[in-house]
Structures are given as structure tokens and as C-alpha cells.
Amino acid sequence: MEQPQIDVAYIAKLAKLDLTVEETERFSADLNQVLGYVAQLEQWDTTDVPPMYHPLPVFDAVREDVPGTSLSNEAAVANAPAAEDGQFRVPKVVESAH
16 A cells, blocks of 8 residues: 655645744654554454553542532631632632623
């Protein structure tokens, strides 16, 4: 199978990147190397290989979702730098919603 060529200058233009000639050549070489590796992988028969979603076995260690005791409102805001009427007081971050 013939290896496809990627037009790095065209992709850089689409991404609004100003690449130098040296950068374009370097990225072209890097991408061609990646495509060459992918072409090597295509030669293997993977018909009976199940898909992997993660390279390592993943075991979810989740606890059962049961209600428990929670903090009181006073305890929740006790260490807050600023609190008012049982709520956290934070600085204004948006000047206008318009």
C-alpha cells in the first residue's frame, strides 16, 4: 500500500499557523514517519483481536452510592475566607452580562 502524503503547509494554513520552511519540512518528515509506522501495523492480521479501550487493565473501585451524614451549613462555611447568610462570599468576576 502506498503511503499517503500530507500537505503540512495546507494544514498549517487551515489552522492559521505561520510555519517556516524548516518547520514545514520537519513536520512533514515527522508525519511521514508516523504514517510509515502505521503502514507497518497494517500488515498484521487483527481479525480475531478484540478491541482495547485502555492499554492496561482498569478496575473501577467505586463505592456503593448510599446517603450518609453530611456537614451542617455552619461547618461547611466555617473556614471560608468570607461568608454571608450561610453562603460562601466570592469576589465578582463578571462585570456585565450584556
